[in-house]
Amino acid sequence: MKNWSIETLMAHFAENRDDYQGAVVPPVYQNSLFTFENWEAIDAAFDDRTNENIYSRGNNPTVTIAEQKIAALAGGERAKLFASGMAAITAAVLHCVNAGDHIIGIHNIYGPANNLMRHYLKKKMGIETTFVQGDQVEDFAQAIRPNTRLIYLESPSSAVFGLQDIAAIAQLAKKHQIKTIIDNTWATPVFQKPLQMGIDFEVHSCSKYIGGHSDVVAGVVIGKKADMEQLYVEEVELLGGKMAPFEGWLILRSLRTLPIRMKAHETNALQVAQFLEEHPKIAQVPYPGLPSFAQYALGQQQMTGYSGLMSFRLQTEDLDQIKAFFNGLALFKIGVSWGGHESLIYAPAISYLKELTPSQFTALGISLGDMRISVGLENAQDLINDLEQALQKVE
Ligand SMILES: Cc1ncc(COP(=O)(O)O)c(C=O)c1O
Missing domain, CATH: 3.40.640.10 (Type I PLP-dependent aspartate aminotransferase-like (Major domain))
Structure with missing residues (x-):
């Protein structure tokens, strides 16, 4: 053993x-x-x-x-x-x-x-x-x-x-x-x-x-x-x-499949993160696996890989535009939780705004256009295509 x-x-x-x-x-x-x-x-x-x-x-x-x-x-x-x-x-x-x-x-x-x-x-x-x-x-x-x-x-x-x-x-x-x-x-x-x-x-x-x-x-x-x-x-x-x-x-x-699933989540997530980072309608992608991540060096020191949960911020702060993107996704399902085989999207604003005042919300460093996605085990290009077509709905 x-x-x-x-x-x-x-x-x-x-x-x-x-x-x-x-x-x-x-x-x-x-x-x-x-x-x-x-x-x-x-x-x-x-x-x-x-x-x-x-x-x-x-x-x-x-x-x-x-x-x-x-x-x-x-x-x-x-x-x-x-x-x-x-x-x-x-x-x-x-x-x-x-x-x-x-x-x-x-x-x-x-x-x-x-x-x-x-x-x-x-x-x-x-x-x-x-x-x-x-x-x-x-x-x-x-x-x-x-x-x-x-x-x-x-x-x-x-x-x-x-x-x-x-x-x-x-x-x-x-x-x-x-x-x-x-x-x-x-x-x-x-x-x-x-x-x-x-x-x-x-x-x-x-x-x-x-x-x-x-x-x-x-x-x-x-x-x-x-x-x-x-x-x-x-x-x-x-x-x-x-x-x-x-x-x-x-x-x-x-x-039995955890090690192999984690590698697949990582491979998919890195591709999705790179796509989002280069997209003109995205303001930022705080994902620990990207070299642009503020604490990338610390991550490299204490982790040997990166999972599939990440967030990104849309450029727009207009709620109608944000919803057009969110509701426009076909492959990413809307839901809480993460880490499963299926890709998911959630907007932290949905729950935070129920509990916090707008100023408390801003103080947490969160914006209306912040999206959290769990990148699943589907084909990475299919996921990227889905994000691309939904982003096209944002003016
Ligand atoms: C980081 C983290 N820790 C703990 C929990 C709680 O786990 P459970 O929902 O299994 O009670 C969650 C659930 O979303 C979580 O995201």
């Missing part, structure tokens, strides 16, 4: 086919509990309850195979799958903080994670969060307080693709005995390995690339064995946001 590349790991690692009659694909263990021969056997199982199959809120063999593959892919010791990315994020954050503690986050993290820290934890547990820009390590150093227990990163961030210097921030946090979590959904462990850069917990929405087929909502936390065993007996067992066996089976199916 040690010498296996990630493609081989995803195909074969953690699959003991003798245990399920040689079936090439493991079954869905659709059971809530496991039975034992006698007192001694169930007693022994409880002695190692974070690893044993006792009750499917904790462990389930189908889910475990997927967890072992993800841990191997990320270079972590343990992974735990959850019913959604937010269930994973909530479990990881709660694991790191107690009432009255302080968190440092970044401005542009995923909205509900932001709300969790900004409002919910403050209201329920008196936990304050300082949100920093995050492109300078100094931002974090200056925000540290005596009660800071957690630094929460998202690099690249999924809204504006801001990068943080992961290794330097992990080092700073360790010096101050502060735990670190990173949302690594954008890059996936195929392109970025934060645990190997010193981060304590990596979280993902598996509803994006790890799932990849737009047919499952799921999340995962990955980390060191001791940390994850403690998280198991607290946030997994007590909060109960577990993954269902069939979802585990779907994720297992998805992992």
Whole structure:
């Protein structure tokens, strides 16, 4: 196993086919509990309850195979799958903080994670969060307080693709005995390995690339064995946001093609980004894979590839023109989420304008003409042709 590349790991690692009659694909263990021969056997199982199959809120063999593959892919010791990315994020954050503690986050993290820290934890547990820009390590150093227990990163961030210097921030946090979590959904462990850069917990929405087929909502936390065993007996067992066996089976199916899908997303996305960057009706394309990207050098240093989610800004700020483009696309489907096989478009203004005043909206650095696209696995030229014909609808 040690010498296996990630493609081989995803195909074969953690699959003991003798245990399920040689079936090439493991079954869905659709059971809530496991039975034992006698007192001694169930007693022994409880002695190692974070690893044993006792009750499917904790462990389930189908889910475990997927967890072992993800841990191997990320270079972590343990992974735990959850019913959604937010269930994973909530479990990881709660694991790191107690009432009255302080968190440092970044401005542009995923909205509900932001709300969790900004409002919910403050209201329920008196936990304050300082949100920093995050492109300078100094931002974090200056925000540290005596009660800071957690630094929460998202690099690249999924809204504006801001990068943080992961290794330097992990080092700073360790010096101050502060735990670190990173949302690594954008890059996936195929392109970025934060645990190997010193981060304590990596979280993902598996509803994006790890799932990849737009047919499952799921999340995962990955980390060191001791940390994850403690998280198991607290946030997994007590909060109960577990993954269902069939979802585990779907994720297992998805992992087999994750490395190859990520390469295809990257190839397509780079072509689409280059097309957009050169187009006269486009003002800017903040995509970490383009050499023109402001933090391109940092990206090159800490990532080995780029996924398919990007944004671009139309030159026009006229809403009718913007809608003509948006509604004029045929191949790009309109929808939230990202990371699936299908290409999608969304305009952040649609949701932000429901929650923010126009001045708050502008202060975030977002414009009406900002488009977010998830470049899928279709043919790149077909996608470019679709964008071109929709751009022709803009005067
Ligand atoms: C970057 C990022 N993290 C976390 C989440 C939350 O994941 P889920 O929707 O699976 O709960 C999302 C969902 O859009 C996301 O984009």
